[in-house]
Amino acid sequence: MKTKLFLLCAFIFTLISCKKEDDPGDVNEEELITTLSYVLVADTTGGKPEHNALFVFRDIDGDGANPPVIIKDTLLKNRKYVGAVVLLNESASPVENVTTEILEEKEDHQFFYQKTGINASFNYIPLEVDGNGKPIGITTDVTTNGASSGNLTITLRHQPNKSGANVATGDITNAGGETDIEVTFPVVIE
Amino acid sequence: MGQNSCNIEFSGNIYDEHDGTPLEFASIEIMELNMGIITDTNGYFHFEKICPGNYNIRIIHIDCDTQVTLLNLGETKIKNFYLEHHSEALQEIIISYERALENPSQNTQLLNKKTIEQNSEKDLGSILNHMDGVSVLQTGNNTSKPIIDGVHSNRVLLIQNNVRFVGQDWGTEHAPEIDPSEGNEIAVIRGAGTVQYGVDAIGGVIIVSPAPLPKEAGIQLKTQVMGATNGGLWGAGLSMEGGFKKINNLGWSIKGRFKKSGDQHAPDYNLSNTGFQQGNASFSIGYNKFKWGLQGYYSLFDKENGILKAAHIGNLTDLQNAIGADTPLIVLPFTYSLSSPRQTSTHHIVKTNTYFRINEQLKLNLQYAAQINLRQEYDIRRISNDNRPSLDLNLNQHSIDINIEHPLSDVITGKAGIVYNYTINTNLPGTGVRPLIPDYFNQNSGAYIFEKWSNNHMEVDAGFRYEYNHFNAKKRDRNNNIIDSSFYFHNFSGALGWQYAKKDFMDAKLNIGYASRNPNAAELFSEGLHHGTASLEQGNTSLKPEKGLKLTYSLDYFPLSTLTLSVGGFYNLIRDYIFLEPQPDLVLTIRGAFPQYFYEQTNAAIYGTNGAIKYAPKKWINFTAKGEVLWGKDRTNDDWLYAMPQNSLMFEVNIQHSINKHIDFESTTSYSYYFRQKHFPTGFDFLPPPAGYSLLQLNAYLTQKLANHTIQYGIAFENMTNTSYRSYTDKLRYFSDLPGFNCLFKVSYFLNHKS
Numbered sequence: 001m002k003t004k005l006f007l008l009c010a011f012i013f014t015l016i017s018c019k020k021e022d023d024p025g026d027v028n029e030e031e032l033i034t035t036l037s038y039v040l041v042a043d044t045t046g047g048k049p050e051h052n053a054l055f056v057f058r059d060i061d062g063d064g065a066n067p068p069v070i071i072k073d074t075l076l077k078n079r080k081y082v083g084a085v086v087l088l089n090e091s092a093s094p095v096e097n098v099t100t101e102i103l104e105e106k107e108d109h110q111f112f113y114q115k116t117g118i119n120a121s122f123n124y125i126p127l128e129v130d131g132n133g134k135p136i137g138i139t140t141d142v143t144t145n146g147a148s149s150g151n152l153t154i155t156l157r158h159q160p161n162k163s164g165a166n167v168a169t170g171d172i173t174n175a176g177g178e179t180d181i182e183v184t185f186p187v188v189i190e
Numbered sequence: 191m192g193q194n195s196c197n198i199e200f201s202g203n204i205y206d207e208h209d210g211t212p213l214e215f216a217s218i219e220i221m222e223l224n225m226g227i228i229t230d231t232n233g234y235f236h237f238e239k240i241c242p243g244n245y246n247i248r249i250i251h252i253d254c255d256t257q258v259t260l261l262n263l264g265e266t267k268i269k270n271f272y273l274e275h276h277s278e279a280l281q282e283i284i285i286s287y288e289r290a291l292e293n294p295s296q297n298t299q300l301l302n303k304k305t306i307e308q309n310s311e312k313d314l315g316s317i318l319n320h321m322d323g324v325s326v327l328q329t330g331n332n333t334s335k336p337i338i339d340g341v342h343s344n345r346v347l348l349i350q351n352n353v354r355f356v357g358q359d360w361g362t363e364h365a366p367e368i369d370p371s372e373g374n375e376i377a378v379i380r381g382a383g384t385v386q387y388g389v390d391a392i393g394g395v396i397i398v399s400p401a402p403l404p405k406e407a408g409i410q411l412k413t414q415v416m417g418a419t420n421g422g423l424w425g426a427g428l429s430m431e432g433g434f435k436k437i438n439n440l441g442w443s444i445k446g447r448f449k450k451s452g453d454q455h456a457p458d459y460n461l462s463n464t465g466f467q468q469g470n471a472s473f474s475i476g477y478n479k480f481k482w483g484l485q486g487y488y489s490l491f492d493k494e495n496g497i498l499k500a501a502h503i504g505n506l507t508d509l510q511n512a513i514g515a516d517t518p519l520i521v522l523p524f525t526y527s528l529s530s531p532r533q534t535s536t537h538h539i540v541k542t543n544t545y546f547r548i549n550e551q552l553k554l555n556l557q558y559a560a561q562i563n564l565r566q567e568y569d570i571r572r573i574s575n576d577n578r579p580s581l582d583l584n585l586n587q588h589s590i591d592i593n594i595e596h597p598l599s600d601v602i603t604g605k606a607g608i609v610y611n612y613t614i615n616t617n618l619p620g621t622g623v624r625p626l627i628p629d630y631f632n633q634n635s636g637a638y639i640f641e642k643w644s645n646n647h648m649e650v651d652a653g654f655r656y657e658y659n660h661f662n663a664k665k666r667d668r669n670n671n672i673i674d675s676s677f678y679f680h681n682f683s684g685a686l687g688w689q690y691a692k693k694d695f696m697d698a699k700l701n702i703g704y705a706s707r708n709p710n711a712a713e714l715f716s717e718g719l720h721h722g723t724a725s726l727e728q729g730n731t732s733l734k735p736e737k738g739l740k741l742t743y744s745l746d747y748f749p750l751s752t753l754t755l756s757v758g759g760f761y762n763l764i765r766d767y768i769f770l771e772p773q774p775d776l777v778l779t780i781r782g783a784f785p786q787y788f789y790e791q792t793n794a795a796i797y798g799t800n801g802a803i804k805y806a807p808k809k810w811i812n813f814t815a816k817g818e819v820l821w822g823k824d825r826t827n828d829d830w831l832y833a834m835p836q837n838s839l840m841f842e843v844n845i846q847h848s849i850n851k852h853i854d855f856e857s858t859t860s861y862s863y864y865f866r867q868k869h870f871p872t873g874f875d876f877l878p879p880p881a882g883y884s885l886l887q888l889n890a891y892l893t894q895k896l897a898n899h900t901i902q903y904g905i906a907f908e909n910m911t912n913t914s915y916r917s918y919t920d921k922l923r924y925f926s927d928l929p930g931f932n933c934l935f936k937v938s939y940f941l942n943h944k945s
Contacts, residue, residue: 023664023672024616024625024665024666024672025619027624027625027670028622029624030622030623031571031580031623033780034780035780057780062624062668062718062779063719063726063777063779063781064717064719064728064777064779064786065717067777067778091668101572101573102572104573105573108574158504158572176511176519178502178504178508178570179504179507179781180504180572180781181780182504182507183780183782
């Protein structure tokens with residue numbers, strides 16, 4: 001009996017001593033998008049002055065924890081701009097350009113631009129389409145009108161219904177899918 | 191499903207075949223029901239509350255050959271048995287005493303073999319649903335876990351073949367990897383007996399126990415095939431057990447089952463990606479002599495299930511769109527194939543146990559068990575052909591239990607033991623996603639004692655358990671630095687129970703128990719976005735153990751032989767109840783603003799009551815009406831608790847009829863009504879609780895008995911009125927209705943071959 005108990009104790013001890021846990025490995029959070037920047041460059045044809053605008057939403061530590069940093073900007077009235085969205089994972093090293101991943105899966109993604117209170121129009125650039133001839137929405141033609149202020153919400157939908165009514169013209173109502181990004185910038189036109 | 195018209199009494203005397211003297215201390219068992227008693231000085235025995243049917247009656251006496259007789263109880267009510275004298279040991283009596291100890295009668299509810307077999311399409315959560323005080327927490331139609339008296343997950347212990355099951359139990363959408371078919375019976379206990387299994391049974395303990403291994407030569411075989419219209423479910427199962435001619439006391443058992451379902455459908459639409467496939471198998475072998483015994487057991491469970499496609503949402507806007515839609519936003523044609531989001535889980539249990547009788551009073555039990563739980567969860571990823579899991583967990587546990595069973599005297603029996611568990615949980619690398627819970631190991635040592643005193647009418651039992659826990663978690667913070675945290679917990683549980691039973695008059699039970707539960711890894715460490723509920727959950731490392739003081743009572747009263755009135759209830763006062771508390775401010779992320787929840791503690795009270803009337807006017811028909819009411823209060827904040835089960839009413843008619851000597855018919859029709867949950871916390875939920883609903887169900891069985899084999903044909907109709915409904919305790923209630931009409935067919939074949 002005593003030998004049995006001894007063996008048992010020895011066995012338990014071996015279990016404990018040999019099963020020491022390794023440290024958890026580095027977490028390389030690949031799905032994370034930390035940064036969305038929306039760059040607008042004004043059309044200077046006809047000798048109009050140069051103007052750029054930059055909107056950035058950056059949340060380096062991901063969801064929760066420290067709040068995101070939002071950089072807002074101003075657009076000039078009665079001008080034409082070309083806009084482009086860039087997505088980054090700045091927590092990865094080197095910094096990962098997520099926009100290229102979106103382009104690899106362009107049939108499954110679409111950006112939407114919704115404005116409230118701003119006197120301007122945001123339209124997809126017709127040349128930028130996926131394999132089915134549907135828009136992706138990384139680039140936009142922007143036309144501003146009179147001075148105004150409001151908000152612009154940029155949404156990225158994963159697996160949207162690109163054939164839904166008015167989805168191809170940028171109306172999110174019937175897009176469905178799952179939201180990967182939804183950021184809102186205050187915009188002033190002056 | 192219930193045990194109906196079960197008011198048959200069965201009595202008789204056991205005599206010595208040679209000289210006709212009454213045999214005292216013979217043990218007589220109804221094998222199918224696992225009921226056993228000991229004859230008195232006149233060789234007299236008496237059973238009551240037996241359902242009519244055919245049973246194997248086993249009689250064991252010290253000095254006689256064991257005798258097994260097949261009887262139809264209902265037709266036969268009084269029977270005398272004559273045993274042939276022999277000189278075997280005094281063993282079997284002691285064994286049946288020990289059986290009684292293993293099934294503490296205090297606040298125990300049982301599902302018998304018949305009910306388990308008749309519900310073979312159900313998982314553990316839903317098969318227990320009809321027991322008093324048990325409801326079900328669902329994630330759609332294919333994932334469920336039991337709620338006992340308003341609590342679930344880590345507050346309910348699960349025991350499979352005397353091994354405490356460990357898995358990723360913290361997740362409300364993680365169903366326990368146990369198949370009900372592993373059990374010959376399933377018991378829910380809330381009393382002192384819980385101390386044998388853990389300190390943390392705030393709700394109770396669910397025990398899935400297989401039948402004892404055969405000791406005699408022969409083979410028993412059971413096989414079943416089934417199919418269902420909703421989801422195109424099909425399944426097949428086989429179980430065999432037997433013993434050997436040449437080696438007495440050596441028995442074996444082997445079981446296996448597979449089932450597969452495609453998308454189920456609600457009355458108005460297909461529930462896309464809600465199929466599953468599940469396989470489970472077990473093997474056990476044991477050599478069980480009186481003096482000593484040795485057993486080995488292995489069980490495997492494997493399941494893959496889809497999660498409703500429309501329930502995968504990215505942010506609050508998506509959730510609001512889903513809530514606002516009449517039909518789920520993604521409805522695809524029916525398919526058996528599963529796609530993301532989906533889960534796979536695999537569970538292995540290896541167990542070996544041995545016993546040794548030190549003397550006639552003391553029996554030493556040793557048990558070692560190892561468990562491996564693997565869980566992978568596949569989310570929809572940005573790159574759609576990325577087939578890596580987003581969550582990939584491997585949990586291992588080794589556990590040792592050493593105990594001594596002892597009768598102190600004729601009226602006191604008990605058990606005392608020590609346990610040691612070592613659990614290690616690892617996030618397997620390569621998911622590319624920050625783990626939801628950290629890597630951890632948990633060492634836990636404990637000791638328990640459980641004693642029971644009984645006389646003719648009364649029984650008192652008491653139990654106590656202490657556990658010491660060392661919990662160490664390691665994770666990477668957002669800057670990839672290692673955070674290493676250790677926690678030390680001292681916990682105890684104790685219970686005191688009383689039972690008074692008088693034949694044909696009443697049966698009263700009262701129990702008071704204390705249990706304490708450590709915060710789990712998710713409650714301590716979770717951090718981040720919870721898809722599906724569109725919320726951010728934040729763990730809290732300063733949580734203290736949760737302590738529950740629970741009073742349970744039940745009273746069965748038999749004013750007439752045809753009538754049973756039952757009332758029962760509980761009051762559970764939980765200090766430092768851990769819950770998710772909504773925070774006033776939304777948190778802004780790149781996916782938009784999310785509501786945020788912190789794990790906090792409060793003082794809670796969960797209480798409820800249930801009542802039943804059973805009336806059996808004739809042998810062939812009986813009626814049951816029962817109701818359950820439950821309240822959950824946050825006493826500190828003077829508010830209601832979240833996700834408490836709905837109140838319900840049920841009416842049932844059961845008919846049993848023997849068409850002839852060989853063919854029995856049985857049918858049960860039940861109508862259940864679930865009330866809308868009117869008590870819910872303010873500012874907590876995106877949607878008020880769903881409306882009340884009623885469900886109508888019918889099942890019928892035709893059993894054909896031949897010499898040593900039996901064939902049973904079963905048909906069941908579920909949700910007969912094809913009602914569209916949503917359950918408050920279904921996590922997918924924001925997104926879709928539960929399944930509509932379903933018709934199930936089953937054919938079972940039993941063979942009992944004696945050699």
